[in-house]
Amino acid sequence: MIQLIDVSKSFFQVNHEIQVLKKIHLTINKGDYLAITGVSGSGKSTLMNIIGCLDQASLGDYYFNDLNIRELDDNQLSETRNQLIGFVFQHFHLLPRLTALENVMLPLVYGGVSEKHRKVLASEALSQVGLEDRMAFLPTVLSGGQKQRVAIARALVTKAPLILADEPTGALDSKSSELIMAIFQELNQQGKTIVTITHEKEVANCAKRQILLKDGAIIEER
Ligand code: ADP
Ligand code: MG
Numbered sequence: 001m002i003q004l005i006d007v008s009k010s011f012f013q014v015n016h017e018i019q020v021l022k023k024i025h026l027t028i029n030k031g032d033y034l035a036i037t038g039v040s041g042s043g044k045s046t047l048m049n050i051i052g053c054l055d056q057a058s059l060g061d062y063y064f065n066d067l068n069i070r071e072l073d074d075n076q077l078s079e080t081r082n083q084l085i086g087f088v089f090q091h092f093h094l095l096p097r098l099t100a101l102e103n104v105m106l107p108l109v110y111g112g113v114s115e116k117h118r119k120v121l122a123s124e125a126l127s128q129v130g131l132e133d134r135m136a137f138l139p140t141v142l143s144g145g146q147k148q149r150v151a152i153a154r155a156l157v158t159k160a161p162l163i164l165a166d167e168p169t170g171a172l173d174s175k176s177s178e179l180i181m182a183i184f185q186e187l188n189q190q191g192k193t194i195v196t197i198t199h200e201k202e203v204a205n206c207a208k209r210q211i212l213l214k215d216g217a218i219i220e221e222r
Helices: 044-051 074-084 100-109 115-128 144-156 174-189 201-205
Strands: 002-013 016-028 033-037 059-064 085-089 162-166 193-197 209-214 217-221
Touching: 002 044, 016 044, 016 217, 033 044, 033 174, 033 201, 044 162, 044 193, 074 085, 085 144, 100 115, 100 144, 115 144, 144 162, 144 174, 162 174, 174 193, 174 201
Parallel strands: 033 193, 033 209, 085 162, 162 193
Antiparallel strands: 002 016, 002 059, 209 217
16 A cells, blocks of 8 residues: 655755655555554654655655655645545644534545535544534534544545554543544454554554654664
């Protein structure tokens, strides 16, 4: 599904270059459940942004389903993101004035799905994460764990094959974290490919594979 071949990433600041990723070589197959671990500043989010087509490698190649990401224009990149990737963030990124249902319907707006069908698909996705009784609620009246479940439903609604999660349990108590991990496990068993960033051991241990980043390089894989 995904292949990174010697991917490096540098950022340029006033008069010097910081190399944040160094020759990352990584293959992610359909059905994988991969945890990316490492201390703060080791390059996890930068790697995630590249995998999520939100940023481009400075050097090296990135293939997603045999598409060379470097060759896509901005429209094709947005389309790839929308159709192939569901994003989950530490702080949920829900729109506060929209209900849970409306938040989950959003990614389908770009796909040109009719409103009626958007509602059906969004309520199915919310049921998948056990929130069928919270659809009309605004994010402000939901707990952290419930907000994250809404965000997961939003990542599921397009039926994208890959879920990318950046510290999905980082803002949650341990009980809510366990529920989120159980949802990821179940989704993976149903065939969803999952890549999650975490620096929590228990979360990493739920994945089938782990890579450890240090100073922008993969120093351990298991
Ligand atoms: P992590 O997610 O593991 O904490 P990041 O990928 O966010 O690490 O950052 C890795 C390193 O890259 C850090 O030293 C950070 O300061 C630097 N960095 C990240 N993004 C930028 C940027 N846009 N410009 C300059 N430096 C950056
Ligand atoms: Mg980060």
